Amino acid sequence: MKGQDAVNDLLSRTKAIVETIVDGVITISDRGLIETVNPAVEKIFGYRLDELSGQNVSMLMPNPYQREHDSYLSNYLSTGEKKIIGIGREVTGRRKDGSTFPLELAISEMEVNGQRMFTGIVRDISLRKATEEKLRELLTRTKAILDTIVDGVITISDRGCIETVNPAAEKIFGYRLDELSGKNVSMLMPDPYRHEHDQYLKNYLHTGEKKIIGIGREVTGLRKDGTTFPLELAISEMEVNGQRMFTGIVRDISERKETEEKLREAMRRVHEQRIKDEFIATVSHELRTPLTSIKASLELIIGKAVAKGSDQEKMLITIAHKNSDRLLLLINDILDISKIESEKMKLNFRRVRLHSFLETAISDNQAYAEKHHVKFVLIDCPGNLHIYVDPDRLMQVMSNLMSNAAKFSHQNSQIEIEARRRDDGIRITVRDYGPGIPLDFQNRVFEKFTQADTSDKREMSGTGLGLHISKAIIERHHGELSFDTVVGKGTEFHVDLKQQLQRQGSPQ
Structure with missing residues (x-):
């Protein structure tokens, strides 16, 4: 049983x-x-x-x-x-x-x-x-992320040896995975970072004191070709199958550093420009005020010297008067340059009849014509043509072009001013029959503080700023200032203004 x-x-x-x-x-x-x-x-x-x-x-x-x-x-x-x-x-x-x-x-x-x-x-x-399918999908997605992110991802053993890198790390450092696998990660750093990294890892493994683990910092990376570059590094710790490992996230910050440097440079320039503007404004004011008084006093003295003084006294007083004029012109030009460079030059646009404007320009600059024994002639301008401009600033341009033409023309010659319609706007031309612009000077015509050399012994005074300022003023009108010249025959300066500005108003 x-x-x-x-x-x-x-x-x-x-x-x-x-x-x-x-x-x-x-x-x-x-x-x-x-x-x-x-x-x-x-x-x-x-x-x-x-x-x-x-x-x-x-x-x-x-x-x-x-x-x-x-x-x-x-x-x-x-x-x-x-x-x-x-x-x-x-x-x-x-x-x-x-x-x-x-x-x-x-x-x-x-x-x-x-x-x-x-x-x-x-x-x-x-x-x-x-579950396996979800795991495969997760692994595929993870791999896709690691393969496509711009940051480099490097896995490192507890001995500091590289185990894996993603494509971004290969691209950043210029190595292939097979060239990195098993190598000490410090090969990607120049000294002193290489030596420091080895010491950091040894110290952490012995003491547990974290100096770089879990902390992002900027270091210098070393590419395969030996070049160095700024690098952002973050190291984190992980455990895989009971084994301690580390993950390094690296980012090439060369472009960011370059942008930061450009920003610092721009801020420095802004600061310098502000200081320069304040200095120029202060000095110009301090100079212009006494110079204006000196000029007025000299004009009174000249009047009396003509009647009573000796020829020597008249000459000295006249020289002093001319130099005060030059100083005032220089101060005004420097102020204009400062306004242009700091983009503080304001334009007041209004509708202007072009024919009357050019007649006024000839009248206002008649003194230049008499001084240099030349004649300004308006040879062509449609009587019903209007332009939308800042008349004061455009008159400043015309005075500069006409005075230059007078200074560089032969005595008893004629300087022609004309205005014509063009397909896309209006062209104003100032034409002289002087020596023309030397070939080696033509590419510097609109630069600051430049004047053409001349064999003419007459006074060619000026600041060398007029054409630079004139070009800037015309460009603020969305126009163009250009020239044509033939050495030995003369020069034409052209002011081209867009027709659309005449109808639609001020440029923004």
Whole structure:
């Protein structure tokens, strides 16, 4: 009885195990017919035992596994060659409702009462496959991120050796992964950072004191070609499979540093320009006020000297008067240059009749004509033509062009002023028949403090700023100041103004 009880107990335990395990257990005859299944099989496939008993086990598989299984079993029984027996593999199962799912299958052979049978252990691995797919997707996304981010990512062992780098790190330093793998990461740093890094890592591993771990800082990187560059470095610690490792995030900040330097330079220039403007304004005021008084006093003295003084006194007073004029002109020009460079020159636009404007220009500059024994002539200008300009600033340009033409013209010659319509606007021309502009000076005509050399012994006084200022004024009108010259025959200066400005108003 005791022996029978032991057997019954073993059978009960075995039955309990088979009926409660999560894996399906199927017993199959040597003809491939299902004999028994445990509850897990019924749950996995959705069939009851009475629906499965006596049926070919291939009913639980879709094609091509269904056909393959029959041929495998037939081949084994005929040849003894094991292709699936004793081997676990992944196949696809088919439920009663026709849906398929991933299945892990292991078939083993047994003998019961002299009859060969097979046991199939099946496990629904849908959840595992879904998890594996999500993991693959996560790995793919992570790899895509690492492969495409602009920051370099370097993984480092606890001995400071490089294990992996992303494409950005290869691009930043100019090395391939195979050239970096297994090398000390300090190879990417010049001294003294190389020596410091080794010391930092050793100190951290021995004391746990963090000097660079978890802290972003700026260092200098070393490329494969030996060049150095500013680098932003952040090192963090991680644990992979129980092994301590470090991740270095590196960013080439060359462009940022260059931008910061340009910004500092721009701010320095703004500061210097402000100081210069204040200095020029103060000095100009302090100079112009007494010079104006001196000039007025000299004019009074000249009037009296003409009647009473000697020729020597008249000459000295006249020289003093001319030089005071030159100083006032220089001060005014310097103030204009300062306004132009700091973009503080304001223009007051209004509608002006061009013919009347040019007649006024000739009248206002008549003194230059008489002084240099030349004649200003308006040879052409449509009487009904109007322009939209700042008349005071445009008159300043005309005075400069006309005075230059007078100074460099032959005595008793004629200086021609004309205005003509052009396809895109108006052109005002001042034409002289003087010596022309020397070839080696032509590319410097509009530069500051430049004057052409001349063999003419007459006084060619000036500041060398007039044409530079005139060009800036015309450009503020969205126009252009240019010239044509022939050495030995004369020069034409052209003021081109856009027609649209005459209709639409002031430039912004």
